[in-house]
Amino acid sequence: MLNFRKNTTFGPISLKPVWRAGKKLQLRDSSIGEYRTKDYFYIMKLAIVAATRLEIQPFITQLSAIATPLGADVFQWNGHTVTIWITGIGPMHTAFTLGQRLPAWQPDFAVQAGIAGTFRHDWELGSVVAIRREVSGDLGAEDNGQFLDLFEIGLCQPGEPPYQGKYLVNGFTGWPSPPAWPLATGVTVNTVSGSVSTISRLEARYQPEIESMEGAAFHYACLVEKVPFLQLRCISNYVEVRDKSKWEIGLAVKNLNNALLQLIQSMVVENTNAITAN
Numbered sequence: 001m002l003n004f005r006k007n008t009t010f011g012p013i014s015l016k017p018v019w020r021a022g023k024k025l026q027l028r029d030s031s032i033g034e035y036r037t038k039d040y041f042y043i044m045k046l047a048i049v050a051a052t053r054l055e056i057q058p059f060i061t062q063l064s065a066i067a068t069p070l071g072a073d074v075f076q077w078n079g080h081t082v083t084i085w086i087t088g089i090g091p092m093h094t095a096f097t098l099g100q101r102l103p104a105w106q107p108d109f110a111v112q113a114g115i116a117g118t119f120r121h122d123w124e125l126g127s128v129v130a131i132r133r134e135v136s137g138d139l140g141a142e143d144n145g146q147f148l149d150l151f152e153i154g155l156c157q158p159g160e161p162p163y164q165g166k167y168l169v170n171g172f173t174g175w176p177s178p179p180a181w182p183l184a185t186g187v188t189v190n191t192v193s194g195s196v197s198t199i200s201r202l203e204a205r206y207q208p209e210i211e212s213m214e215g216a217a218f219h220y221a222c223l224v225e226k227v228p229f230l231q232l233r234c235i236s237n238y239v240e241v242r243d244k245s246k247w248e249i250g251l252a253v254k255n256l257n258n259a260l261l262q263l264i265q266s267m268v269v270e271n272t273n274a275i276t277a278n
């Protein structure tokens with residue numbers, strides 16, 4: 001079980017924003033031979049984003065069995081379109097891919113799924129979390145051994161859109177139901193942290209619970225493009241002096257993919273039914 005030190009909720013939940021973002025499809029009711037309001041449902045375009053194919057391969061395999069392939073990494077599921085975007089590892093690869101694809105494809109919702117490290121030694125490996133806010137952990141300048149981030153050297157103003165303070169916050173409140181996973185603060189780095197000094201610096205400055213190499217780029221791109229989003233991470237390791245033998249990548253991939261399937265299923269199956277029933 002995870003043990004949380006903060007209030008972890010997304011705030012008020014409303015069905016409308018996500019579904020309004022989708023396109024309406026009018027279906028003919030063959031029993032009465034006419035179009036009726038209740039026969040509208042919302043067709044969504046969902047983008048599933050991962051750094052590597054390996055991390056979401058079980059989900060892709062499941063999707064291939066359930067959904068109709070429309071092309072390479074594009075599927076139709078219950079009328080909705082689900083696409084897979086593999087960005088490559090790290091902020092640069094992620095930002096480039098999303099900078100090209102988000103404006104071109106304009107998904108109604110984007111989910112980033114990946115494994116991650118945690119700073120919280122009381123959190124179990126294999127736990128899934130949703131990321132509430134992200135911060136960039138190594139973008140800035142060194143000043144005689146001291147790290148200064150972009151805000152501290154005045155190249156970026158705290159609160160300058162899309163930042164809230166120094167953080168890229170997921171303020172989306174349009175969930176049909178609250179996310180099933182605890183919310184966490186993520187820090188994004190180019191280099192997996194593996195020294196006491198780097199780990200202490202990140203903890204003291206940003207109070208992160210999760211470390212990844214892509215989260216901030218995903219939050220930034222979705223906030224700028226105004227695409228509702230969710231970042232799911234499953235903990236594969238503790239952020240500590242490097243000992244790869246302790247990483248549980250298999251467990252993390254398994255639990256991540258179960259969570260991802262549950263999330264997407266709830267969006268494309270259960271809520272379509274709920275909406276068509278109204």
Ligand SMILES: O=C(O)c1cccc(C(=O)CC[C@H]2O[C@@H](n3cnc4c(=O)[nH]cnc43)[C@H](O)[C@@H]2O)c1
Binds near residue numbers: 193
């Ligand atoms: O060095 C290796 O042998 C090695 C083998 C497989 C994977 C790695 C990684 O460093 C994975 C980076 C990848 O996974 C995310 N991730 C997982 N744990 C962490 C972490 O503690 N700090 C930062 N990122 C992490 C990350 O988002 C990358 O996509 C190495």
